[in-house]
Structure formats: structure tokens, C-alpha cells
Amino acid sequence: MPAPRTPPAEKPGTQARAPRSRIQQRNRELILDAALEVFSTHGFRGATLDQIAAQAGLSKPNLLYYFDSKDTVHRALLTRLLDSWLDPLRKLDPMGEPQAEILSYMRRKLDMSRAYPRESRLFANEILQGAPRIEAFISNDLRALVDEKAQVIAGWAGAGRIAPVDPHHLIFSIWALTQHYADFAAQIGMIRGEGHDPFSGAGDFLDHLYARLLAP
């Protein structure tokens, strides 16, 4: 999700507008990692620069040397996140075998939740707050992609290649089920006992569930 994104190895001395040294890059990463931790837990307004700076091991003014404002840090996180948020669904192949394609999509989403639970919670926080900062992304990019893939799925259902199913609800269900293990990890941990991986068994359960739902 946070695409490492090696910068295009600028010619020395000619860096245009991101002339970042190794230590600068490292501090920016420290800050973003700390900010992800804090924002994903407390939301934008609930997070403080003090917390983020402490978590990053820097002073608050030093943090603000790297990012102009609290908002800038948050925006940087969201940008990285949204950049890869659509990838799993994008890969759903209209030419593939329907049931396998949908199951693979679900697996990619689940793997992403497992690998990047904080990013999932950051996203969840945004939506809970009414999605003020990512409204454009959802109303345009995400919506277009969902409608496109929903048509693909509707085609499969119409052709009898999977059981009849509302494509939008199918997609929402995959989001709900896969993100739940990241977003509600605290609750699952308290119910299954601490030290228990919240994702344990989830893959098998969801494979089984969607295999049953989609079998023609």
C-alpha cells in the first residue's frame, strides 16, 4: 500500500523541487509512520502534533520543519493510501474465471488488511467522519471503478456463470468482511484472547463463504 516508490534517481546537482538527502528521507518516513499510528487511532482532530512528534522521536518544531502543518502530514498519508487503495479491485479480470476472480479479489483485500491494518483504520476514520477529505476520491475514482466492476459481475451472473447476486452488495460485503479484521482488531483480540492473531482463520472462512454464495 505505501508504495516504496523509488524516486527517479535525479542527476546530482539538478534536483528540481524534492532535493531530499538520505537523512531527510528517513525523518520524513519516521514522521509519516508515527502519524499513521496516531491518526489511525484518534482521527484527524483527535490526534496531536505532540503525540506524533514524540512517537517519531523528534521535537515538534522539527516535525514542522519537514511538514508545513498537521494537515500536510495527514494529506501525505491519505495520498499514499488512496494511491494503492483501488489496486485489488482494479485487478479483477473480466476475462478470468468468475468465481476464482471474485475469490482472488477478496483474498487481495484481506491480505491488504492484514499487511496494512493502520491504513485500513485511517480510511475507516475518514469515512466515519463523513469522508470530508476524500469525498472526491470516493465520488469519482472509487465510484467509477466499482460501477465498472459491478457491471462485469452482473454480466457473469446474467450468463449463469455465478449465482445471481447484487454486484454492489457483493462488493460492499467484501469490504466489510475484510476490513473488519483490521478495523475491529481490538475487539476481536479481547474476545479471542490477547496474543491471538485477529486474522487467524479468516481466510478459510471467507473462502468458504464466497464459494458457497457464488456457486451457480
Add this chain to the structure above:
Amino acid sequence: MPAPRTPPAEKPGTQARAPRSRIQQRNRELILDAALEVFSTHGFRGATLDQIAAQAGLSKPNLLYYFDSKDTVHRALLTRLLDSWLDPLRKLDPMGEPQAEILSYMRRKLDMSRAYPRESRLFANEILQGAPRIEAFISNDLRALVDEKAQVIAGWAGAGRIAPVDPHHLIFSIWALTQHYADFAAQIGMIRGEGHDPFSGAGDFLDHLYARLLAP
């Protein structure tokens, strides 16, 4: 969910420690309703008394006349919420018809999400923040109830009355799917178009999904 809870009609002149007049009761309700709106959107730390007071149509000092502190307001909301949070699962009857019981449970949860989306988001916010204020509730009350009902479901599966299924994951899936429509309503609205009821079609989809999953 917010159980109206008619107070035990105290004898006039002898009210022990909740001597609330009609106008007091009404203002308390106004405050709690406003606080639910704000806390469920911004989380505890992201919410401000100014917002809550404005939403309630009262001054901030007046709000603090009714509740000692921000924390007190929040605690009052959580108490009301948790009071009824377990009801749907509690009603799962070990003596009932297995598939019908589980489908009814799912329906009760869905109805609760539809009727009380703000309460669902308040709860989601708490969990996202690591559940600091409701840890005892989850680790004790909720966990015990879940384990108890999971045993019931495991018994049904063992007896071949429903398809074999991991009971904990089954319960988690019901939570995820039903609460999603409340917690992520903003996203669903932006994808399906504003003015579209986020819950529309959800009942049918989930009925179908669990019928397929559980059929022996």
C-alpha cells in the same frame, strides 16, 4: 438501543438523587442527542463541547450544568449504548430452529444498525481507538456472551443441522456486514448516489448470503 427507560415514578417530594424536572429531563436528552451526533462523527478527543452545546442549542456553561464534564457526557452515551448492545445476540435461542435463529439474529443486528446508525458509529469509534473506555465490557460481558452462543452454534453444526462453520467467524461476519451499512454509510452514499438509502437491498442480500452459507 437508547432504552427510553421510564424512571420508577418517584413519589413527589421524596426523590432521592435524580430529582429531575420535566425541563431538566428534556435538556439532558437534547444534550445527549447532540453529543451522540458529535462524538459518533469525530470520536471522543475530536469532539468539542462548543460543537455539542451549539448542536443542542444551549450555552457551553449550561451544558456543563447538566453534565459535570465532557467525559461524563460521553460515559452516559456509552452506558446507554452498551445496555442494549447485547440484546440481539442474547435472544439467539438454543432451542429454536438453527438456521432461522441465526438469520433472525442477523436481521436484528441489521435493524439495529438501520435504526441507530449513530450509536453504531460511536461504538466503531471506540473500537478504532483501541476500546480504552469499553475494554471491561468487551473482555467480560461481550466475550462471555459470544463464547456461550458460539458453543450453541458449534453444537448445531456438530449435529449437522447447519453446515459446518467456525462459530466465532460467523458471528464476526454478522457484525461486520450489518454494522458496515451504518459505519460506512457516507461511502455507500457517495457510490450509490446521494439520496439512496444505504440499507436498501441489504436485508435481502444478507438473507440470501446466510441461507446459502448455513444450508446443511
Add this chain to the structure above:
DNA sequence: GTCTATACTCTGATAGAC
């Protein structure tokens, strides 16, 4: 019961020395 005024703390952001 409700308001204005205010005390005091926290928070985001800047200035300026090193």
C-alpha cells in the same frame, strides 16, 4: 437554570539561537 466573563491548559505554529 441560564448567562457573561474568565481562569487555565492544550495545541498548532513561528522566531531565532546554535
Add this chain to the structure above:
DNA sequence: GTCTATCAGAGTATAGAC
């Protein structure tokens, strides 16, 4: 690049008049 000092504004909470 990093720090100490500091400011202005927001935020919780209280005092006290009405």
C-alpha cells in the same frame, strides 16, 4: 537541521451575576 522559547487561538471548566 535541530533546539528552546514563545505566541495566538482553541478548548475545558469554573465563578458569579441575574
